[in-house]
Amino acid sequence: MVSTPESLPGPAAGPRRRPGFVLAPFTHHRAREAGIGRRALESPEFRMLLRGIYVSAAVTVDARVEAQAALLAARDGAFVTHQTAARLWGGVVPHSPALHVGVGRGTRRARRRDLVVHESSRTPWTFRTLRVTSPLDTFLDLATSLHLVDLVILGDSLVRRERFTPVELVRHCAGATGRGVRVARRAAGLVRAGVDSPMETRSRMLRVLSGLPELETDIRFSDAHGRLLRRLDAGDRATRTAVEYDGRQHIEREQAWEADIGRREEFEDEEWRIITLVSRDIYASPEATVDRLRRIFRKRGIPLGRPSEEWRRHFPGRS
Template sequence: MDKRRRDHRGRGTLARVTFDPRQPFLLGRATRAGLPRRAVQSATYRRLLPGVYVDARVKVDGRVEALAALLLVGADAFISHHQAARLYGAVVPDTVVMHASIPGNRHRSRRPELTVHRSARVPTRFRGVPVTTPEDTFLDLAGHLTLVDLVVLGDSLVRRGRTTPDRLVAAAESAGPRLRRATLRAARLVRHGVDSAMETRSRLLVVLAGLPEPEVNVCFWSPDGQLLRRLDLAYRAARLALEYDGRQHALSQAQWESDVARREEFDAEDWRIVVLLAKDIYRTPARTLDRLVAAMRKAGMEVPPLSDEWRRHFPGHATA
């Protein structure tokens, strides 16, 4: 047998047909190109959706997932909701299904692992894929995400340069009456310069407790314009900061040494840094607020009575 016929990755004889296994493909197209069904269903290929595969060596990102979804939906479909956010590189909760949309006059077929929405949105194109605009993606997800997750989405869209807080607010003001209030509130909480979802969550715990909102991404510059240090969240006048330390800090010796040196420098300038870990946000938010309130008072800040709204969004062990 010609060895080229036994090449299961689209090379040799198979290379003469329009079939590239490095892009998502339908099982039927692969078999018509001469690739045995058992080869497609082997470990050589990764299943993305029912009947949709890609070469197992391909890194599956938001674009690969989007192309897979479009193969099942049709030529006039576009990516939306969670899938659109992932395509833009934004942060949304994991889901067990992919999402796409079709024009409102089309029949909406039901497919396993793929939710198809009817939509009047006018899609744009990003990385060659038809997709809802970042602002429309934010609006579409307002009915699916909590307030905190929606602000995380907005912060991450802004961080990636896909939109701005002002554009999200303008879009929210045009939202339908059912979601306008919640969407507008989330949009007004989106900020420039947020580095991570956990920084967003840390800030929102503070804000939803009724405490003064800290400044985001506070930078310190040398006289010649060089960035010296930065803080995640800070109250400049009180010289009080909040810093979220992720798992990568504990695993990186260089990062740990840099953090120690940086905190010593801030100590020398009479700054107080409240360090937050994941457990402080997810497991013990009440204790975290107690720590912050104590630090605020020690720094001479006026502390208003706490709101209970934070408990709905950060349940943790709320009475800890």
């Protein structure tokens, strides 16, 4: 946290020298003590994070700043939880319009529209100087509100950030009790290492929930010295069939496009069949994608599981 004064942009009359605490979230009361009036707080010089909680407009509001603001608005002893904790740990979660903190059971909770205060028996950790639920407990807490696919996306993203391993997550959920534990256990069993993006997770979950083979995640090809040469999102080595998600809506650089063509030709030389999915295959036409994958897998000799319609609840598609 910055504690030295900084020169910040001021009104048209010229720049003002503000105290250094404005570079972290601060209360309306603290501002008045420092001589910063309501008119100044409502000017473009500052940004309101929560009711009565402000920060300098020069500050980039990230997960840590949001967590600081949440703890400042809550009572002493609070700790960051749920979506706010997940973002602080670097996890991927759906947007929440409110910030989330927890307090011990039996503790009087503040009532605010912009801050959800949960009664919690969790033992908080300290991360980046802030009190927060552990990554494993954060996953369990969010199992009470997230759907299966979003929970697996969270798990994959936290594994990628090395907050826990899939084995640790499965073990933690197996020993848990309470609300959300069933979906937590199922999601934990579907979390994988080596996933680069939420859309890779969605592609995998579309296969799993439709009864198609999951395939091996994060297939890597290295040279004799162990240097990584190529990588595939998911595939079946025996039949040399792979599924890749391409998040680019258009080719931005000719050099990247040419490199991708060369990479694909190398796989084709080795008789790999690469199925490329894009955003519309997941969001707009999942049924056509499931039929397409089933047809190609069957032709390539990949054993198919029993078809399931569960995917329809999580991938509704759109016209």
